Amino acid sequence: MNFVAIGVNHHTASVQMREKIAFNAERLRALFAQNQNQANLNDLVVVSTCNRTEVYAITEQPDQVLNWLAQSNGFEVSALLQHVYRYEDVQAMTHLMRVAGGLDSLMLGEPQILGQVKSALQLAKDNDVVSSNLNRLFEFAFYAAKRVRTETAVGEHAISMGYAVAQLASQVFSHVSALTVLIVAAGEMNSLVAKHLAEMGVAKIIICNRTRQRAENLAQEIGARVSVEVVEFDQLATQLHRADVVSSCTGSLHQVIHYDDVKKALKQRKYQPMLMVDLAVPRDIEDKVNKLDGVYLYGVDDLQAVIDENMVQRRQAALDAEVMVSQLASQFVVNEKIHQAGREIHHYREVAEQQRQAELEFALEQLKHGAEPEALLEAMSYRLTKKMLHIPSKLFREAAKSEDPTHFEWLNQTVLDIEQHARTLKEINKKD
Incomplete structure (x- = not known):
């Protein structure tokens, strides 16, 4: 079928190199339009994320695809060769299945890549540069990715701080949909915590940040999925009693959540349990808070130990997933032979x-x-x-x-x- 996969990723190129080779949707539309009259560049899909830029194509001239990737980004082919990888036919199909299934991601098993590959296919289809044969290859890769997700544990264990906090909340509390979460500081780490908890379906998220605008920006990002409230930072102590889950990551040199304030909040809550996660270094939450009955306090080291253990489990699950992908690649070859025989x-x-x-x-x-x-x-x-x-x-x-x-x-x-x-x-x- 002359199916090729040509690209660079986090294994082969630095972030600076990947930035130079990346495509956005607008530029791809323009390039696809230019390719309309070039037979060997008119049946392709470009997957471009922060960690990879890959061209998947059915073509009689793979070198022409490589030249296009280089020239579209102002590179000489010779300068790109030391960073690029190239797979053909079954190897290309296996690579596509591994990418779609999260097995080739920087964060093993991450689920976002499947949606990104689907979006890349849709963009190419919208611009009429995808044949039925190429579409069939991608649909099979999506089928493989779905089986990897449902039949192996490669995506089940939290391996990011944000996801780990969300998973911890689901373990401590039986009804996640009833939880109120207090996000103390709206930086990158806590933004991820808030997004994961919003996706999990908590009832409410309260954002407390020194700069109100930054808090409101995060509120706007997650507001479509969860009820959100923004409070001033000087109200932090008075808001603690409302929270079932507190995630703090201020970057302050001094602790911002104190023992006496938490003790008072517990009394106001009639001693309903609280999960408190301190993601800051130096720590935001006074250490002796952990002595209060009804408070579950976790720090960065606690979560990192969980993440390390989960990564081991994901890697073990990934071995099962790799075997599955290999078997599905063989199945794909058989399917292609049957398809070809049917035509003949x-x-x-x-x-x-x-x-x-x-x-x-x-x-x-x-x-x-x-x-x-x-x-x-x-x-x-x-x-x-x-x-x-x-x-x-x-x-x-x-x-x-x-x-x-x-x-x-x-x-x-x-x-x-x-x-x-x-x-x-x-x-x-x-x-x-």
Whole structure:
């Protein structure tokens, strides 16, 4: 099929190099339009994320795809060669399945990449640069990715701080949908915590940040998925009692959540449990808070130990996923052979039908001119048999040359089946 995958990723290129090779949707649309009249650049999908830029294409000229990737980003091909990888046919398909399944990601098993690959395919389809064959390859890769997700544990264990906090909340509390979360500081780490908890379906998120605008920016990002409230930083102590989960990561040199404030909050809550996560270094939450009954306090080191253990489990699960991908790649090859054989069989049947029609028309014409029916039928059957046996005879000769004895055995069995059919037909004719 001449399917190729050509690109760079976090394994082969620095972030500076990846930035220079990245595409956005607008530039891709313009490039696709330019490729309309170039046969070898008119059946491709470009996957471009922060960690990879890859071109998947069905083409007779893979080098032309490589040249396009380099020239589109102002590179000489020679400068790109030391960073680029190139896979063809089954290897390319295996790579695409691994990418879609999160097995080739910087964060092993991360789920976002599947959506990114689907978006890349849709962009290419919207710009009419995807054939039915290329679309079929991607659909099979999505099927493989879904099986990796549902049949292995490669994506089940938290391996980021944000996700780990969300998972911890689901373990401490039985009803996540009833939780109120207090986010103390709206920096990058806590923004991820808030997004994960919003996706998990908590009831409310309160954002407390020194700069109100930054808090409101985060509120706008997650507001479509969860009820959000922004409070001033000087109200932090008075807001603690409202929170089932507190995640703090201020970067302050001094602690911002104190023992006495938490003790008071617990009393206001009638001693309902609180999960408090301190992601800051130096720490935001006074250490002796951990002595209060009903408070579960976790620090960075606690979460890192969980993440390290989870990474080991993901890597073990990834071994199962790799075996699955290898098996699915073999299945894909078989499917392609069947698909190809189906086309060839259809063509062969069309040719056989044309020959039958030609012989029938010739025979009918001969009958009009007074030809003897029996002699005519015999001659027609002889000509048809000779024509129909031409291709099988060639197969027999090729099988005889083959080192694989099963080829010849299969043809021999086919002949036996034909002989049995002929005997059956002869017996039927005798009874009639």
